[in-house]
Amino acid sequence: MEKDENNLLNLRRSFFFVNNMYSGYADYLKFALSKELFTASLEYLYAEKGYIYLTEVLGNNNLLSDSKYIHFSLSLLPFSSLSYIYDFENKITKGEEFSKQNHTLILNTNNSKAEFSYSYEKSKEEIGITYTYYPLSLNSMYKKTISNSYVSSTYSMSLSPSLDFLNSYFLVYSNDYYSDKAYFRDFSYTIGISIKSKSFELNMGEKFNKKENLNPDTPIYLAQIFMTDGVNFSFQLSYPTIDINSVSVYINNILVKNNSTFTYLFPDGSYKTYTLNLSIYENRVDLFFVDNNGIHPPPPDLSLTIYYLTIIPQESYYQSHDLQLKFTSPKISSSASLQRIEQDFIYDYLINFSARGTILKNLWIDLTNIYKIYEKNNKLLLKSVYFFLPSYIYLDLNINSFPYAKTILFKINPVLTFGEDFINFSLEHLENTYYEAYLKYLSLNLEFKKKFSQNEFKAHFYKTWRTYTSSVDTGTYLLNSESINLLRELNKSKYELFIIHEKYNTNLEKYTVIFTYIPNKSEKFTNNCLYIKGIYSALEQNYSFILQIGGNISVNF
Numbered sequence: 001m002e003k004d005e006n007n008l009l010n011l012r013r014s015f016f017f018v019n020n021m022y023s024g025y026a027d028y029l030k031f032a033l034s035k036e037l038f039t040a041s042l043e044y045l046y047a048e049k050g051y052i053y054l055t056e057v058l059g060n061n062n063l064l065s066d067s068k069y070i071h072f073s074l075s076l077l078p079f080s081s082l083s084y085i086y087d088f089e090n091k092i093t094k095g096e097e098f099s100k101q102n103h104t105l106i107l108n109t110n111n112s113k114a115e116f117s118y119s120y121e122k123s124k125e126e127i128g129i130t131y132t133y134y135p136l137s138l139n140s141m142y143k144k145t146i147s148n149s150y151v152s153s154t155y156s157m158s159l160s161p162s163l164d165f166l167n168s169y170f171l172v173y174s175n176d177y178y179s180d181k182a183y184f185r186d187f188s189y190t191i192g193i194s195i196k197s198k199s200f201e202l203n204m205g206e207k208f209n210k211k212e213n214l215n216p217d218t219p220i221y222l223a224q225i226f227m228t229d230g231v232n233f234s235f236q237l238s239y240p241t242i243d244i245n246s247v248s249v250y251i252n253n254i255l256v257k258n259n260s261t262f263t264y265l266f267p268d269g270s271y272k273t274y275t276l277n278l279s280i281y282e283n284r285v286d287l288f289f290v291d292n293n294g295i296h297p298p299p300p301d302l303s304l305t306i307y308y309l310t311i312i313p314q315e316s317y318y319q320s321h322d323l324q325l326k327f328t329s330p331k332i333s334s335s336a337s338l339q340r341i342e343q344d345f346i347y348d349y350l351i352n353f354s355a356r357g358t359i360l361k362n363l364w365i366d367l368t369n370i371y372k373i374y375e376k377n378n379k380l381l382l383k384s385v386y387f388f389l390p391s392y393i394y395l396d397l398n399i400n401s402f403p404y405a406k407t408i409l410f411k412i413n414p415v416l417t418f419g420e421d422f423i424n425f426s427l428e429h430l431e432n433t434y435y436e437a438y439l440k441y442l443s444l445n446l447e448f449k450k451k452f453s454q455n456e457f458k459a460h461f462y463k464t465w466r467t468y469t470s471s472v473d474t475g476t477y478l479l480n481s482e483s484i485n486l487l488r489e490l491n492k493s494k495y496e497l498f499i500i501h502e503k504y505n506t507n508l509e510k511y512t513v514i515f516t517y518i519p520n521k522s523e524k525f526t527n528n529c530l531y532i533k534g535i536y537s538a539l540e541q542n543y544s545f546i547l548q549i550g551g552n553i554s555v556n557f
Contacts, residue, residue: 005032006032006033006039007032007033007034008030008032009030009031010028012027012028013028014026016050016051018052023050023052024049024051024052024065025047025051026048026063027044027045027047028045029043030042030043036077037078038074038075038076038077039074039077040072040074041071041072042071042073043069043071043072044070044071045063045068045069046067046068046069047063047064047065047066047067048065049065049066051065064093064094066093067091067093067094068090068091069090070088070089071087071090073087074086074087081108081109082105082107083108084103084104084105084106085102085103085104085106086102086103086104087101087102088100088101088102098121099121100121101119101121102117102120103117103118104116104117110134111133111134111135112133112134113134114129114131115128115131116129123147124145124147125146125147126143126144126146128141128143128144129141129143130142136159137160137161137162138157138158138159139156139157139158140156141154141155141156141157142154149180150177150179150182151178152176154173155173155174156172156173158170165196165197166196167194167196168192169191169192169193170189170191171189173186173187173188174186174187181218182215182218182220183213183214183215184211184213184214185214186209186210186211187210187212188210189207189208191205192204192205192322193205198328199328199329200325200327201324201325201326201327202324202325203323203324203337204324205322206319206321206322207318207319207320208318209318209319210316211312211315211317212314212315213314213315216311216313216314219311220309220311221246221308222237222238222308223305223307224237224238226303227302227303227304228299228300228301228304229300230297230298230299230300230472230474230475231297231434231439231472233286233287233288233297234284235284235286235287235306236283236285237284237285237306237308237310238283239310239311239313240283242309242311243309244280246307246308246309247278247280247285248306248307248308249276249278249305250304250305251303251304253303258276258277258278259275259277259278260275260276261273261275261276264299273291274291274296275289275290277289277290277295285306296470296472299474299475301475316344317344318341318342318344319342319343320340321340322337323337323338324336324337325337331359332355332356332359333357334354334355334356335352335353335355336351336352336353337352337353338350338351338352339351339352347374348372348374348375349372350370350371350372350373352368352369354366354367354368362386362388363384363385363387364384364385364387365382366381366382366384367381368380368381368382369381376402376403377401378399378400379400379401380399380400381397382396382397383395383397390417391415391416392414393412393413393414393415394412394413394415395411395412396409396410396412397411398410404434404435405434406431406432406433407430407431408430408431408432409428409430410429411426411427411428411429412427413425420449421449422448423446423447423448424446424447424448425445425447426443426446427444427445429442430442436469437468438468438469438472439466439468439472439474440467441464441465442464442465442466443462443465444462444464445462446462447459447460448460455486455488455489456485456487456488457484457485457486458483458485458486459482459485460481461480462480462481463479464477474505476505477505478502478503478504481503482500483501484497484498484499485497491520492521493519493520494516495515495516495517496514496515497513498512498514498516500514506539507539507540508539509537509539510536510537510538511534511536511537512533512534512535513533513534514531514532514533514534515531516530516531524557525553525554525555525556526554527554528551528552528554530550531549532547532548532549533546534546534547
């Protein structure tokens with residue numbers, strides 16, 4: 001039952017069967033009530049030990065078996081300028097409990113706003129104070145965190161007064177962190193001024209950041225997270241490790257030791273067994289996956305967490321000076337900037353040029369070129385759209401080059417519209433070169449729609465081609481797919497049929513058929529439908545079939 005998002009009651013119970021044998025159930029409750037002086041909401045989920053959630057099957061919000069979840073929120077509004085918010089969250093999964101509560105008091109007047117907060121969770125407390133003064137755009141914040149293992153204090157303040165032609169800003173940030181083995185101090189500031197006119201703008205600014213280790217003789221463990229792309233095998237750590245044997249690598253949160261074997265499951269259900277080969281040079285970690293076919297970089301879309309023991313320098317700093325000029329006309333705007341960067345006595349200069357606007361009657365363009373002088377990194381970004389209404393052609397070009405690597409992405413996408421009909425065609429090319437390893441990728445995408453009186457026909461075709469060196473592992477990807485969609489309107493009701501075929505590079509083939517009936521909408525009955533869905537997947541001698549019968553009923557009263 002639902003009046004709106006703040007006044008509702010939702011009850012649900014779902015059951016799970018395995019081979020026609022009852023296995024368990026899950027409950028879901030959501031309640032919300034809003035009045036003039038308060039707003040409250042409650043959410044409760046519970047799943048029996050035997051209940052299993054499958055993403056392909058209707059269930060209870062990905063709730064794990066043998067778990068319970070409660071979330072309660074209350075907002076009190078006794079006065080127009082004063083409010084209080086209480087938030088409580090509790091989760092129990094397989095005997096492990098997580099609990100958190102937060103209290104917030106807000107005082108809001110015409111010129112200022114003050115907020116006091118206190119939160120508590122397992123062995124950790126947090127106290128926060130924020131203050132805002134609107135006429136001067138003044139914002140300040142203080143936060144202190146106390147836990148069993150560390151204490152952290154953070155302070156920040158920003159001020160940005162402005163006039164019609166002159167804007168200025170100042171931001172300062174400070175953080176102290178200390179525990180039994182570490183004491184860090186982080187300080188930074190940003191200051192700048194902007195002078196504006198109708199067609200011209202000048203920006204000048206400075207950024208400074210200083211990190212101090214007040215206990216530099218004590219080594220500590222750090223963790224860094226990287227995402228793999230299938231080409232890169234070298235990952236840069238912030239600091240060099242002092243003990244190679246202390247380095248631990250977690251792949252998708254699973255510990256994998258050097259020279260040990262592990263099995264990686266691909267999204268299509270197939271798998272491969274690899275041996276991890278790890279080598280370290282100063283603050284660079286090289287990771288290779290070894291199998292019967294040779295040595296490969298990690299497959300794409302993996303999360304790599306690297307733990308290592310290091311000594312953080314007693315002091316490090318970063319400073320930059322920025323100068324930017326902007327020019328604006330009714331049809332196009334452009335800017336040029338120069339940035340001088342200094343980091344621990346290492347200097348570099350960054351030059352940035354950009355232009356955006358309608359350079360011809362029907363041609364819109366967005367061009368950016370960024371060049372880092374000493375690093376020899378050049379990045380070119382170009383986007384453009386040519387309109388011949390209601391149709392258009394979209395172009396996207398992205399080039400990023402280093403002395404040792406280069407990435408080129410090119411995409412062209414014409415969209416031709418003829419009344420209610422259209423043709424959407426796109427061609428995308430990607431070229432990624434890293435030292436001697438390269439990946440070339442070309443994809444073709446075609447979508448077509450045609451309407452005949454009460455009938456509508458849609459077709460979609462996708463095809464990809466890839467070439468790459470043997471040292472590149474591209475993982476699982478879609479080779480090609482075809483789909484047909486038929487829609488028929490009869491007596492204001494709709495009948496829709498989807499037929500989809502997909503093939504992956506691992507020879508996995510997947511067929512999906514969906515039939516949907518959408519009855520005529522009325523004021524009381526909206527968003528109603530009934531559907532039958534079948535999914536068939538086949539990989540070599542293995543196959544699976546899922547049949548779903550379901551629907552949605554919505555009543556407004």
